[in-house]
Amino acid sequence: MNFDPIKLELYKNILSSVSEEMGVTLQRTAFSPNIKERLDFSCAVFDASGQMVAQAAHIPVHLGSMPLSVLAAIERTEMAPGDMIVLNDPYCGGTHLPDITLVAPVFGDEAVATPTFYVANRAHHADVGGMTPGSMPLATSVIQEGIRIPPVKLVSGGELNTDLWGLILANVRTPIERRGDMEAQLAANRIGERRLQEMVTKYGIPEIEAYMQELCAYSSRMVRAFLSEMPDGRYIYSDFMDNDGITDEPIEIRVVIDIKDDTAVVDFTETSDQVRGSVNAIYAITVSAVFYTFRCVAGVDVPTNAGCLEPIKIIAPEGSVINANFPAAVAGGNVETSQRIVDVLFGALAKACPDRIPAASSGTMNNITVGGYDVSRGRDFTYYETIAGGMGARPTCDGIDAIHTHMTNTMNTPIETIETSYPMQVEQYGIRRGTGGAGEFQGGAGVVRSLRLLTDAEVTILSERRLFRPYGLQDGESGQLGRNVLIRDGEEQTLAGKVTFSACEGDIIQIETPGGGGFGKSKAGESK
Secondary structure, three states, X not given: OOOOHHHHHHHHHHHHHHHHHHHHHHHHHOOOHHHHOOOOEEEEEEOOOOOEEEEOOOOHHHOOOHHHHHHHHHHHOOOOOOOEEEEOOOOOOOOOOOEEEEEEEEOOOOOOOOOOXXXXXXXXXXXXXXXXXXXXOOOOOHHHHOOOOOOEXXXXXXXXXXXXXXXXXXXXXXXXXXXXXXXXXXXXXXXXXXXXXHXXXXXXXXXXXXXXXXXXXXXXXXXXXXXXXXXXXXXXXXXXXXXXXXXXXXXXXXXXXXXXXXXXXXXXXXXXXXXXXXXXXXXXXXXHHHHHHHHHHHOOOOOOOHHHHOOEEEEOOOOEOOEOOOOOOOHHHHHHHHHHHHHHHHHHHOOXXXXXXXXXXXXXXXXXXXXXXXXXXXEEEEEEEOOOEOOOOEOOEOOOOOEOOOOOOOOOOOHHHHHHHOOEEEEEEEEEOOOOOOOOEOOXXXXXXXXXXXXXXXXXXXXXXXXXXXXXXXXXXXXXXXEEEEEEOOEEEEXXXXXXXXXXXXXXXXXXXXXXXXXXXXXXXXXX
């Protein structure tokens, strides 16, 4: 088939717009600030084989992991028109338990028994049960982290499975909010299904399928072209995570990237084994990090689809911290280990193409969950947020202050929303000056976020870069470390990077996030 390049570009944008409209639907109909304000969700379109053909510009950590959810749904269930599959099991297509995924088949031809396409969305829920509010505990087993849902039909022939629905809601702390968010996810998939069926009516299945495959092939060619421009060779880099929250032992993430002609082998064989704490990442997270990194370096015009990974082989040994085996705890692997995987990938690629790679960004999502009983509203609450840090300086300009980077692409929760939705007051929220690494180009500064509790609550913090600073490049200085502080009765107490504790009314939880690394030798010796 001869492909029209103009029509190919149109299909790229049409399919992306389907994902974007799904996302708008999900955001506007969701209940929780985590989805409505922070935009902690992703939507995507898949072909008949489960290959991702388009994803909206949502959450990078979902790039490579969403397809594994769709494949798990295809393998584990038989789907008919009107069905929808729910899952969150990290060991069967998920990432970590708060990320609930809904997969819907799209039947373009009623005479054909198998789906023509699939749509899916994934949203981070502020609580899915488990041993602590917010479902991001310092666990030693995934069983402790919340309700685990294998791929199962939530909707069958358009009818909601009320028994399963009730089972899920019975195992969470905030069932009204969870119900609202999941209903928003159902609506988002229905929008995607409707738009694809409209495309079938307008363009026909053969043309749509052909251009889906060509879009993936086009992305593959673009990534191959980028790889062919890089010098052949072996590029090695390692960095450390602070610890797993259970012991004080640092955890090494080590990568070897072999580039030859227009292909790359990304090998994590020498990375640490899986650990007791919850920073274990499952394979899907590692795939997402590799996808994101090479997609970034190859250029902004590369369509986001399965073709991006076609020229790249990933070696991630089972039982390692970047490909953990059941029943390893994984809540922090999705949010923290994913960031360090990106750091080592960029660190290795900086040796191959130093003019394209920024210094390390803050390297952590600075996760905080707060939960308890809100007396003023007469209900339980769970607050979850990731807090921004500094972006690493780039080869031609400074890093950006106070921004979410790499595997997170969320917004902050506005102060007004926090104070109207939760029993908390924001005491301070501002840029943490002087935390970006010095250099010819300076790293971005982190932030300070201080929350005063208006009720007793249980608090969990999962954060990194409290011991190992974000690296600079080309003689740039490292960014400053982050810091967690409890202020009680005017007395400051430094908290560990990963900690769970019972807090009292009036306590102030202060998160000070890391700055990004600097790039190039400093002329003035100053940092932002």
